[in-house]
Amino acid sequence: MxxxxxxxxxxxxxxxYVAGRLPGLRAQHNVDLVVVNAENCAANGLGMGAVQVELLLRSGADVITGGNHSWDSEESVDLLRLRQVIRPANVDDDVPGKGIIHVTVGGETVTVINLADDCAMHSVKATAGKVFPAYQAWDTADRRGSTIVDYHGDHVLEKQIFAHAVDGEATAVLGTHTHEATERLRLLTKGTAFVTEVGMTGPDGGVQGFTPTNLVNGLRTAGNPFAGDMPDVFDGPMVLGAVLLEISNGAATGIKRIR
Structure with a gap:
């Protein structure tokens, strides 16, 4: 697979950009399943937009994962009702959305679970006081077949510890959230593929895909980059943050970057 x-x-x-490339990438690499993190896909980069999610699904995305921005707007929350869309699983049941999905690929079951660390979630109003440890959600999850983890986190240490803790149980642990791709791609000893940060897919040259101006002004004038208006999405050349996994009998046999 x-x-x-x-x-x-x-x-x-x-x-x-992703929608335009997906059909070709699927054909070129004989891709069986496409998972995309789209928590920033809305026009303003905050949460998900219906037009954008529909386009991703129509162009070949099978599962859409999220993170701390999954509840940024009413539109984003509404999109969590879609079967293909998940958000971090390590939040209380009364938080909108679901954290896990099972899909069938060529007669095989694949589980995709979305997790997040506490630092990534600390300022999310929708989940205030309702976040619990990522490993707890993993340990109690209904995992079937090959299991892919989108680990949405700030801390390199936590991502690496989690990956080693689930080595041989998870097929892959793929880090998201910091937007800055890490170089090392690993196959752990028991068959789990791991990358600390897949990296963003978006405009290069700004601050995590956003225009620096408001952030810089906030830092200079108030000592807080978020004191002013939220920044606009940056206008720059696109960079693709993506990895390709080879999977056999629930274990990863290869992982490489797609540039």
């Missing part, structure tokens, strides 16, 4: 995972898609232009 071949799985393509695309990291945090930032904004409308990036969504269109």
């Amino acid at each position: 071949i799985l393509l995972f695309i990291g945090d898609i930032v904004g409308d232009a990036a969504t269109k």
